[in-house]
Amino acid sequence: MKKLNLTALAFFVAIGAFAQTKTWSIDKSHSSVNFSVEHMVISQVPGQFKDFSGTATSTGADFSNAQVDLTIQTASIFTDDEKRDGHLQSADFFDAAKFPQLTFKSTAFKKVDDKNYTLTGNLTMHGVTKPVTFSVKYNGTVKDPWGKTRAGFKLAAKLNRKDFGLTWNKTMDAGGVVVGDEVELTGNIEVVQQ
Secondary structure, three states: OHHHHHHHHHHHHHHHHHHHOEEEEEOHHHOEEEEEEEEOOOEEEEEEEOOEEEEEEEOOOOOOOOEEEEEEEHHHEEOOOHHHHHHHHOOOOOOOOOOOEEEEEEEEEEEEEOOEEEEEEEEEEOOEEEEEEEEEEEEEEEEOOOOOEEEEEEEEEEEEHHHHOOOOOOEOOOOOEOEEEEEEEEEEEEEEEO
16 A cells, blocks of 8 residues: 555656646747857957757746757858858858758756856757857746747857867968957847747
């Protein structure tokens, strides 16, 4: 009888844990994935990826330990310059024909305080996988006019493009290089609970 009671208790605990699992999907029309990189030492050139998707799976009352997955189509890179976008899609940079996607899979999503988290995971780009850590600002959760629950986040990270095999550059006559190595990544992400 005792064994039966323990089995029943384990069953109801498992059901309770399952009931708390929440799945969120990125609302692409209210989100953006952006980057900027130094140009000729004197300025920052911004860009974005226009085609991306992602999910977060969380348990409990907040997003602590959420599992985050993001997929970006490399051919969707956009810097508002058609010639430059073509060069970035080429084998000199992303080689979008050979490596059509960038992916990010989280390994940890840790709460720092009520408004801040750190998101660590594996970024795969240009056939290379490296760990990347984002600082994340949690902007809050709301119910929209149609009864859906939404949450908003701002993400930021820095990485060295050469770590991912994106090594193309040109040296200028006066010194310095055309493209900086450090890339700043930012995301303004709105997710909808499914």
